[in-house]
Amino acid sequence: MERKKILYTATTNIHILNFHLPYLEWFRSQGYEVHVACNGNPDIPGADKVFTVPFGRSPFDSTNRRAFRQLKQIIREHHYELIHAHTPMGGIVTRMAARGARKSGTKVLYTAHGFHFYKGAALKNWLVFFPIEWFFARFTDAIITINNEDFATLSSMNFPSAGKFKTDGIGINPDRLDISGYDRATIRHEMGIGEDEVVILYIAEFIPRKNHRFIFESIPAILEKAPNTRFVFAGGKAALGDQMIAYAKANGFEDRIIVLGYHPEIARFISIADIGISSSHAEGLPIGIAEIMSKGLPVVISDIRGHNELVAHGKSGFLYERASRQAFVEAVVRLCQNAVLRKQIGDEGAQYVKKFDLRNPLEQTIAIYNRYLDTKPKPDRDVQ
Numbered sequence: 281m282e283r284k285k286i287l288y289t290a291t292t293n294i295h296i297l298n299f300h301l302p303y304l305e306w307f308r309s310q311g312y313e314v315h316v317a318c319n320g321n322p323d324i325p326g327a328d329k330v331f332t333v334p335f336g337r338s339p340f341d342s343t344n345r346r347a348f349r350q351l352k353q354i355i356r357e358h359h360y361e362l363i364h365a366h367t368p369m370g371g372i373v374t375r376m377a378a379r380g381a382r383k384s385g386t387k388v389l390y391t392a393h394g395f396h397f398y399k400g401a402a403l404k405n406w407l408v409f410f411p412i413e414w415f416f417a418r419f420t421d422a423i424i425t426i427n428n429e430d431f432a433t434l435s436s437m438n439f440p441s442a443g444k445f446k447t448d449g450i451g452i453n454p455d456r457l458d459i460s461g462y463d464r465a466t467i468r469h470e471m472g473i474g475e476d477e478v479v480i481l482y483i484a485e486f487i488p489r490k491n492h493r494f495i496f497e498s499i500p501a502i503l504e505k506a507p508n509t510r511f512v513f514a515g516g517k518a519a520l521g522d523q524m525i526a527y528a529k530a531n532g533f534e535d536r537i538i539v540l541g542y543h544p545e546i547a548r549f550i551s552i553a554d555i556g557i558s559s560s561h562a563e564g565l566p567i568g569i570a571e572i573m574s575k576g577l578p579v580v581i582s583d584i585r586g587h588n589e590l591v592a593h594g595k596s597g598f599l600y601e602r603a604s605r606q607a608f609v610e611a612v613v614r615l616c617q618n619a620v621l622r623k624q625i626g627d628e629g630a631q632y633v634k635k636f637d638l639r640n641p642l643e644q645t646i647a648i649y650n651r652y653l654d655t656k657p658k659p660d661r662d663v664q
Contacts, residue, residue, distance in 0.1 A: 566590070
């Protein structure tokens, strides 16, 4: 008997690799054949079949037309029981391509990892993205949000999807964060970092939304008061990363930064860090910050949707107004100069983010899936 099939889609393979492998594994444990459609390297653990689909990041990217045609053909051929779409353009293209399949009984879910329209967002975000998301909600059986603000928007704006849900993020995966095999002193030595240096870590792709420029422009002020500090940036760097490296070189602090690019072993760098930071303009519920906090590191992050669900200011971390360079610098310097405070805030933060451990959002999402899976295949092994 042919196994029932489900399809996961996202704009990039990195999104699937970073966030969704435990969810794919759950479906396999329930006897489903798991397919993934994304842009990028097709080597995705837990997937029985991976389709490389050229999703673009912008609604105006012409490659999305090709992605739509390709995905529509994939959906027509495989008769999925459930399709779960992620990322804004992955969600839009998938729901367009799945319209016919829904009429035949396929259930289509979409997780909003942070709407592009939010309190404080530019007017153009509301003018462009709000009507798009609202329109495509009519082609969605359920929309899942991962923070309180987005769920309130979803509920109050009468989005025309039948199901509206919120989960506690997507989960901190302990398997991804096992630092027991890493020796802090050895890794620091390999990276040219002194054991007495304070390492500040920012996990984020070099894209405008992550606002790396704010950090780089703040570094001289931090080094003036805390010179024994090193900044480590983990995440795809692209052209913006090269620009920031050039900025550091031009301003005389190139030796105080390490730009890693994308690296799958993020636990390796959390193991050598002392402080986590973020200057992001917008987040859904940032897993990178939650992961840093879960390992007992204090964080200094912008006071935005998603961030303010992870941190109680002054207790489990520090929040600062997005444009307040002074508040950011003061909080970072305070932590750099006080190891006791770093431990106190870090320990409190680790307790604060326990609700975001993988088990909670995984169980919440499974409960949502079970509303839409008409028949459940017999499990061939237990869920981990």
